[in-house]
Amino acid sequence: MTRRMRGLAAVAAAGLTTLTVAAAQGPSPAAPKVVTVDKVRDTLYVLKGGGGNTALFLTAKGAVLVDTKLPGWGQPLLDAVRTVTDKPVTMVINTHTHYDHTNGQVEFPASVEVVAHENTKRFMAEANPVYALQSGPQPNIFKEHGGRGMPSRTFRDTLTLNSGADRIDLHYFGRAHTGGDTYVVFPALGIMHVGDTFPTRDLPIMDKNNGGSGVAFAETLAKAAAVSGVTTIINGHNATTMTPADVKTYSEYIRDFVTAVQTAKHGGKTVEDVVASWTTPAKYAGYNAPQPARVKADAEVIWGETK
Numbered sequence: 001m002t003r004r005m006r007g008l009a010a011v012a013a014a015g016l017t018t019l020t021v022a023a024a025q026g027p028s029p030a031a032p033k034v035v036t037v038d039k040v041r042d043t044l045y046v047l048k049g050g051g052g053n054t055a056l057f058l059t060a061k062g063a064v065l066v067d068t069k070l071p072g073w074g075q076p077l078l079d080a081v082r083t084v085t086d087k088p089v090t091m092v093i094n095t096h097t098h099y100d101h102t103n104g105q106v107e108f109p110a111s112v113e114v115v116a117h118e119n120t121k122r123f124m125a126e127a128n129p130v131y132a133l134q135s136g137p138q139p140n141i142f143k144e145h146g147g148r149g150m151p152s153r154t155f156r157d158t159l160t161l162n163s164g165a166d167r168i169d170l171h172y173f174g175r176a177h178t179g180g181d182t183y184v185v186f187p188a189l190g191i192m193h194v195g196d197t198f199p200t201r202d203l204p205i206m207d208k209n210n211g212g213s214g215v216a217f218a219e220t221l222a223k224a225a226a227v228s229g230v231t232t233i234i235n236g237h238n239a240t241t242m243t244p245a246d247v248k249t250y251s252e253y254i255r256d257f258v259t260a261v262q263t264a265k266h267g268g269k270t271v272e273d274v275v276a277s278w279t280t281p282a283k284y285a286g287y288n289a290p291q292p293a294r295v296k297a298d299a300e301v302i303w304g305e306t307k
């Protein structure tokens with residue numbers, strides 16, 4: 001088992017269903033890599049499997065992809081795009097640095113423009129282990145491919161790409177899942193991809209090794225929930241689309257967890273006490289019960305940020 005496969009197994013153990021499938025398939029080169037295609041609008045599709053949810057947006061100039069899945073999934077992803085359009089993939093936008101959202105693009109032609117937040121470009125170059133999931137230095141897939149797939153265009157606060165029906169707005173609202181989380185808005189469609197700042201209805205990874213924060217998370221996400229004109233949300237890993245109201249509720253869920261951890265710390269308790277006592281408040285209907293390892297990892301991050 002390679003170091004990367006151990007990392008995938010760790011992610012699977014942490015409870016991300018889509019990655020559980022990938023990890024189970026990973027060790028066998030013969031295992032089929034299946035990308036499923038969900039149509040959301042005539043010009044917007046969600047491509048699932050092999051890591052994070054990929055958005056496919058069809059513009060006059062070509063196809064735009066938001067995120068590119070696990071290592072080895074770049075060609076299967078391109079094959080899935082081909083079932084929808086003959087347009088070439090001209091641009092990739094990354095929501096954040098993690099390998100299950102970026103590694104497929106090393107298999108893309110060098111002509112594809114890659115756009116990401118400036119911090120995400122730095123984290124991709126650093127190949128830092130995901131906090132509490134990976135340990136030690138990670139293989140740098142972009143370096144191994146001579147820099148292929150690294151961002152060629154970056155932004156700091158906001159960036160508008162294209163115009164009219166093809167317009168895409170990128171926003172950075174602060175630290176959350178990582179320190180480079182990008183919200184990708186398709187204004188003509190009222191759709192926003194929020195990446196792993198809202199992966200699914202469960203505690204998120206707060207990846208402090210890549211700039212993530214527990215204490216800042218809820219406030220950052222509340223800003224995303226307030227972007228005007230958005231009606232439909234694409235999550236990092238969830239099976240169906242959601243709404244901005246769901247994003248708002250998720251930010252409140254995280255705020256409640258942060259408050260519980262901070263109350264425990266100020267009350268002389270320990271992280272282990274939080275792991276033993278925290279349960280999802282009843283008002284968050286339909287939320288998963290988080291894995292104890294995730295509760296512990298997130299509580300540790302919040303603990304370290306709390307005076």
Ligand SMILES: [Zn+2]
Nearest residue numbers: 096098177196
């Ligand atoms: Zn992630």
